[in-house]
Amino acid sequence: MPLRVVEVHQNILRKNSTMARELRERFERNGTYVINLLSSPGAGKTTLLEETLRRLGDRYRVAALVGDQATDLDAARLRRSGAPVEQIVTGAECRLDAQMVTAALRDFDATAVELLAIENVGNLICPAEYDLGEDLRVVVFSTTEGEDKPLKYPLAFATAHLAIISKTDLAAAAGFDRASAKANIERVHPGIEIVEVSALRGDGMDEWIDCLDRRIASKRVLV
Amino acid sequence: MPLRVVEVHQNILRKNSTMARELRERFERNGTYVINLLSSPGAGKTTLLEETLRRLGDRYRVAALVGDQATDLDAARLRRSGAPVEQIVTGAECRLDAQMVTAALRDFDATAVELLAIENVGNLICPAEYDLGEDLRVVVFSTTEGEDKPLKYPLAFATAHLAIISKTDLAAAAGFDRASAKANIERVHPGIEIVEVSALRGDGMDEWIDCLDRRIASKRVLV
Numbered sequence: 001m002p003l004r005v006v007e008v009h010q011n012i013l014r015k016n017s018t019m020a021r022e023l024r025e026r027f028e029r030n031g032t033y034v035i036n037l038l039s040s041p042g043a044g045k046t047t048l049l050e051e052t053l054r055r056l057g058d059r060y061r062v063a064a065l066v067g068d069q070a071t072d073l074d075a076a077r078l079r080r081s082g083a084p085v086e087q088i089v090t091g092a093e094c095r096l097d098a099q100m101v102t103a104a105l106r107d108f109d110a111t112a113v114e115l116l117a118i119e120n121v122g123n124l125i126c127p128a129e130y131d132l133g134e135d136l137r138v139v140v141f142s143t144t145e146g147e148d149k150p151l152k153y154p155l156a157f158a159t160a161h162l163a164i165i166s167k168t169d170l171a172a173a174a175g176f177d178r179a180s181a182k183a184n185i186e187r188v189h190p191g192i193e194i195v196e197v198s199a200l201r202g203d204g205m206d207e208w209i210d211c212l213d214r215r216i217a218s219k220r221v222l223v
Numbered sequence: 224m225p226l227r228v229v230e231v232h233q234n235i236l237r238k239n240s241t242m243a244r245e246l247r248e249r250f251e252r253n254g255t256y257v258i259n260l261l262s263s264p265g266a267g268k269t270t271l272l273e274e275t276l277r278r279l280g281d282r283y284r285v286a287a288l289v290g291d292q293a294t295d296l297d298a299a300r301l302r303r304s305g306a307p308v309e310q311i312v313t314g315a316e317c318r319l320d321a322q323m324v325t326a327a328l329r330d331f332d333a334t335a336v337e338l339l340a341i342e343n344v345g346n347l348i349c350p351a352e353y354d355l356g357e358d359l360r361v362v363v364f365s366t367t368e369g370e371d372k373p374l375k376y377p378l379a380f381a382t383a384h385l386a387i388i389s390k391t392d393l394a395a396a397a398g399f400d401r402a403s404a405k406a407n408i409e410r411v412h413p414g415i416e417i418v419e420v421s422a423l424r425g426d427g428m429d430e431w432i433d434c435l436d437r438r439i440a441s442k443r444v445l446v
Contacts, residue, residue: 008231009315041263041347041376042368069348071374092232094317094348122375123348124264125292125317144367144393145265151294152345153264155315170367173396 012097016130019098023133027116033216034116036134038156040149041122043142044166046074048199048208049117053081055209060114060216065104067096067121074119084108095126098133115216124153136215141185142167143176150184157188162195164208169198235320239353242321246356250339256283256439257339259357261379263372264345266365267389269297271422271431272340276304278432283337283439288327290319290344297342307331318349321356338439347376359438364408365390366399373407380411385418387431392421 027034037045046066053062064085066074075087086104088096101118110116118134120127139160141149144167150157157163163185171178178196185194195211197204250257260268269289276285287308289297298310309327311319324341333339341357343350362383364372367390373380380386386408394401401419408417418434420427 005231005235008228012228040265040345041372042365068375070377071371073371073374092352094346121348122263123317123346125315125344125346126349129315142265142367144365144390144397148294148296149264151296152291154293167367170393170396173393174367 013129016098019102020131020133023098023101027133027135030111030113031220032110032113032116033136033219034118034132034134035136035138035212036118036120036127036132037138037140038120038124038127038160039122039140039166040124040142040145043122043140043145044199045119045122045140046077048140048164048166048197049119050078050081051199051202051205052209052212053078053083053117055205056115056212057082061112062115062117063108063110063113064117064119065096065101066119067100069094069121078119090121093126094121094123095130096120096132097130101132115212124149124156128153128155128159135219136161136212138162138164140164140166141181143171143181144174147177147181147184150181150188154188157185157192160189160192162193162211163189165194165196167198167200168196168203169201236352239321242325243354243356246321246324250356250358253334253336254443255333255336255339256359256442257341257355257357258359258361258435259341259343259350259355260361260363261343261347261350261383262345262363262389263347263365263368266345266363266368267422268342268345268363269300271363271387271389271420272342273301273304274422274425274428275432275435276301276306276340278428279338279435280305284335285338285340286331286333286336287340287342288319288324289342290323292317292344301342313344316349317344317346318353319343319355320353324355338435347372347379351376351378351382358442359384359435361385361387363387363389364404366394366404367397370400370404370407373404373411377411380408380415383412383415385416385434386412388417388419390421390423391419391426392424
């Protein structure tokens with residue numbers, strides 16, 4: 001990249017860090033646990049999130065923010081879970097940033113939210129650079145994408161706290177090599193927790209929900 | 224976006240257009256037909272391209288450029304077709320641009336190449352803004368990604384000359400609604416040619432190869 005472009009980019013990331021820190025402090029004050037979901041387009045984030053909100057909606061006050069380049073299709077899907085959902089249309093931008101999240105939070109009362117799920121724009125590259133003040137960054141990677149994706153998009157996997165292998169119902173049809181996929185995730189991020197789910201069939205959803213419960217509880221103890 | 228960022232971005236796109244025009248003139252002089260493949264990560268670009276180069280390698284002098292954020296895994300796969308392949312590692316960049324293509328062409332004799340296939344970085348957003356001097360922009364969209372993707376990533380579909388629905392072998396397992404997917408492509412880009420393939424099984428490959436042949440031939444008549 002030319003020097004001037006690098007500078008502008010670094011400025012943007014610096015500003016984002018500052019705003020993300022403010023968001024994190026605010027979430028802390030409000031007792032809100034925040035997850036940021038990253039993946040390719042079509043890896044199954046929305047289906048997973050819809051099911052997650054449905055399962056957790058009776059135990060926590062949940063809400064969701066959804067980033068999308070052009071439509072509010074995902075927000076409409078997520079609203080079926082009963083949770084309040086705010087859509088962020090990003091236009092030419094390939095990711096959410098802390099400023100967009102801050103602006104979206106103006107539109108609804110986030111002080112009472114206990115679990116805020118942010119569904120990022122479908123993109124394995126740009127979103128990885130932007131902290132949104134989340135507690136848990138989750139990278140979702142579907143069995144139909146090919147086992148090499150963690151090596152090809154390392155930043156998303158390296159910066160995530162948890163990896164979800166999604167669409168396990170399609171694993172056999174896609175000839176998915178589970179061992180190789182897990183080895184590739186491990187290579188980019190040694191020791192990262194990996195959960196395998198089919199949000200459609202429900203397989204692995206209990207494990208994922210338990211894992212979220214555990215993390216929310218341990219944050220409450222720490223705060 | 225803040226004004227300064229918009230300006231820098233527009234400058235980048237303007238510079239890219241100039242370099243893309245130079246590339247296009249050069250490809251014209253050399254009689255090289257160029258395709259630029261765009262898709263999400265894991266939509267099947269590499270498998271499709273490997274099979275395409277294999278099938279066309281005895282009729283045209285073929286070569287490929289492959290963009291990837293971090294690895295040369297795809298280049299290694301494409302080289303199995305016997306074609307010369309140049310890898311472009313893009314690092315933090317989320318797409319190829321005309322400058323990267325120009326630089327990559329320095330490394331091999333492109334004057335004799337009749338068909339140059341450029342596999343872009345797996346990303347449905349950023350690559351759509353960057354002209355690479357191609358004759359044919361192809362957007363690849365797999366049956367496992369969900370039928371709504373054309374609406375969610377309209378620029379990729381609107382700027383493409385041809386859409387490929389890939390992984391048709393997984394359509395049934397994924398519950399893919401073909402009519403709805405095609406209607407969504409049509410909505411974003413009325414009249415665009417759509418080819419359905421399974422590069423793995425070979426279904427639709429003859430149609431795709433015919434389609435390329437036709438377009439290469441008609442360009443030769445025009446030049």
